[in-house]
């Protein structure tokens with residue numbers, strides 16, 4: 295295999311400008327799934343991917359998913375399903391990624407235009423979606439192209455599933471994956487997802503667990519319209535006052551979730567599990583670098599990693615309807631919606647968490663004696679996932695990491711969520727591997743999101759090499 299894989303690697307190097315250009319085109323499409331006004335751009339991004347895939351000789355389908363449940367006026371963006379190769383003598387790998395991105399505005403504090411890929415002299419490539427998840431998604435396409443141009447036989451059949459609503463809880467996808475487990479994906483031998491990050495900046499990792507994410511809205515309304523605080527302050531009960539008291543009842547400064555009953559559902563940490571955290575290369579310095587500050591809850595790496603991977607966390611994200619512009623507007627908002635989410639872990643159950651959250655918020659509000667109106671509801675939910683890394687799929691990826699990066703990967707879990715991972719595992723009955731491309735300093739979801747050129751180019755080699763090692767692995 296060595297000469298073949300070497301030919302592929304040098305072709306990736308030769309095509310690097312072309313691959314960066316492909317990423318620039320993708321980043322230039324502002325495919326923000328959470329903003330209704332951007333929906334045409336999300337759809338445009340699906341077509342961009344489909345066209346690129348067709349040019350590479352893949353067979354492609356754009357599958358409609360119907361209307362968006364919480365906004366029935368709006369069509370969900372299509373899922374891009376594609377197949378490259380159909381050789382019965384080869385293994386078939388199903389890869390998943392997402393082509394939607396988080397919102398981004400220059401005014402949020404970006405140093406460059408968020409929807410323009412800005413490649414610096416130092417090799418950092420800034421742009422929304424560069425690392426999450428357009429770079430990794432294009433990695434698969436680039437790996438196909440480099441094989442073609444290097445005249446190297448593609449080692450597996452590749453099934454691809456790229457969605458456009460991941461950043462909004464993978465709306466509409468679950469049913470399709472459940473149905474296609476024995477349909478479009480029937481001949482998949484294993485699944486690979488490239489949509490997370492290394493723990494630091496030097497050492498790649500393979501990931502075998504994710505937290506889930508239940509995202510909530512707490513809506514409080516009172517007056518019929520926004521009011522003048524000089525005229526009505528002290529006269530009307532203010533929705534914002536009630537809301538901040540509710541939000542303050544959810545979590546403390548040290549990350550302790552204050553909702554009764556939440557921690558009771560968490561599986562106890564076993565002695566064996568504890569030891570897993572000892573060998574992982576991760577330092578508080580790396581964490582401070584990724585954080586851009588030293589404001590960590592814990593002072594040691596083990597507690598930090600456990601808090602990220604193994605325990606739930608509650609984050610307060612924002613308040614819709616509140617005054618948030620610079621300056622000093624003397625307004626009393628009439629209706630405000632607080633947004634918060636809970637990252638859930640084994641053995642928490644989505645429905646049980648929803649019930650406990652609703653009870654806590656309603657009970658807390660009842661103690662205020664407020665005349666305002668309260669509603670609390672889940673906006674979207676997603677399950678946790680934990681798999682076994684003792685499988686040829688992980689072995690192949692580990693060999694690929696060693697080949698491309700010259701080190702053995704860490705085996706990690708992940709604090710973030712990819713809601714559909716568990717559904718892939720259950721519907722196909724196959725092993726699922728997470729094989730990240732980007733590093734801990736990439737700033738996914740943040741301002742100045744970036745992907746290092748080195749991670750992108752070596753990442754394309756990594757994805758290709760993984761497929762070669764998959765082809766070589768004996769059956770388990």
Ligand SMILES: C[C@H](N)C(=O)N[C@@H](Cc1c[nH]cn1)C(=O)O
Nearest residue numbers: 426460461462463489507710711
């Ligand atoms: C890990 C992945 N790249 C990611 O960013 N996932 C999102 C998915 C999400 C959004 N709402 C709920 N889940 C995340 O972890 O926030």
Ligand SMILES: [Zn+2]
Nearest residue numbers: 392426427489
């Ligand atoms: Zn992602």
Ligand SMILES: [Zn+2]
Nearest residue numbers: 426461738739
């Ligand atoms: Zn994301």
